[in-house]
Amino acid sequence: MSSTLLGTYIQLAGLFAMLSLLSIGGGNVVLPEMHMQAVNHRHWLTSSQFADLFSISQTAPGPSILIVSMVGYGAGLQAGGIPGAIIGGVIAMVAMVLPSATFAYTVTLFWQKAEQSKLRRAVEKGLPPLTVGLIMATSLVMSRAADHDWRAYTVTAICTVIFLRSKVNPLIIVGSAAVIGYFGLI
């Protein structure tokens, strides 16, 4: 392994381990910092590459934080070709997941022990109404991005009625909508 490649991996691991613990409120919070480091400081990607990769990662299955593995891929590609790129992608993902997941695990252990506490009972009664409001806020933001015209809104409306009224596996509905989209009907 060349020293440049090793250096890149160390930079990737250090950057994303730090961003992992700074991403309070979700991965999107550290996107500006990630952009500045990957594009302006380290020159792993151009700004338009970063934007393209971001939009790809948003619709790909799985957690949206997978954007970091694409940044790691781009960084490794420069120094080590395709094998180097793949390892870079994996290193970036592990570095982004491990610190925050360890923290979440510790909090969960504490939370399990606090099962009968007043705090936990208050949280489980007091937070759900708020959470539902936040999810509705999320659907509004999602719909601004996904529903471009009346046809897409119609699909969203019809799907909502189906999800509420029938017991059909949602995957069949999402899959059907994908097929309709594939043929350019929405």
Next chain:
Amino acid sequence: MSDEQVGRVSLFELALTFNHIALASFGGGLSAWSREVLVVEKGWLGEAEFLSAMTMCRILPGSNQINMAVFAGTKLRGLAGAVAAIVGLCVVPLIIVLTLSFAYFRFKEVPSIKGALHGASAAAVALTVTMVIKTGKTCLTGVIPLLLFAGAFVLNGLLRFPLLGTLAILAPIGLIWAWPREKAASA
């Protein structure tokens, strides 16, 4: 759910379940899929437990979806369960994303599945709206819950107030309202 029931979930089933959640969420709607599978289908988490954990997972550093996997995995099988859930949620999507990265850097574009994702996104929005209606029915049962719900939507959704600011205002109100009183606790 009793502890014996919880103990029967194998690590493989945990990983497989989170893999299923991740792959079902093409086009978005991962939270709605998590609820659909963890609460409705498997019954591993209660509705209130899931909804409160969801907001806590957003406050903690890191991806809220991965934090939710840690929460559910730890509850079911401890540390090994948390690892299994993360592996299930991330490994196959990671392979997919690395493949897409390869295609992007090699051909300067990704295979033309934009239309399909566009359609799936419209349905994923519907799944998330459905989640609001279904969970709303169970927990929006009074004036204060309705105000908390409306406050969170208006601040975070309409005024685009940051998540942490929204929670700093509303969470204390929710907790004070929900704090168990002595009489209620002994009843």
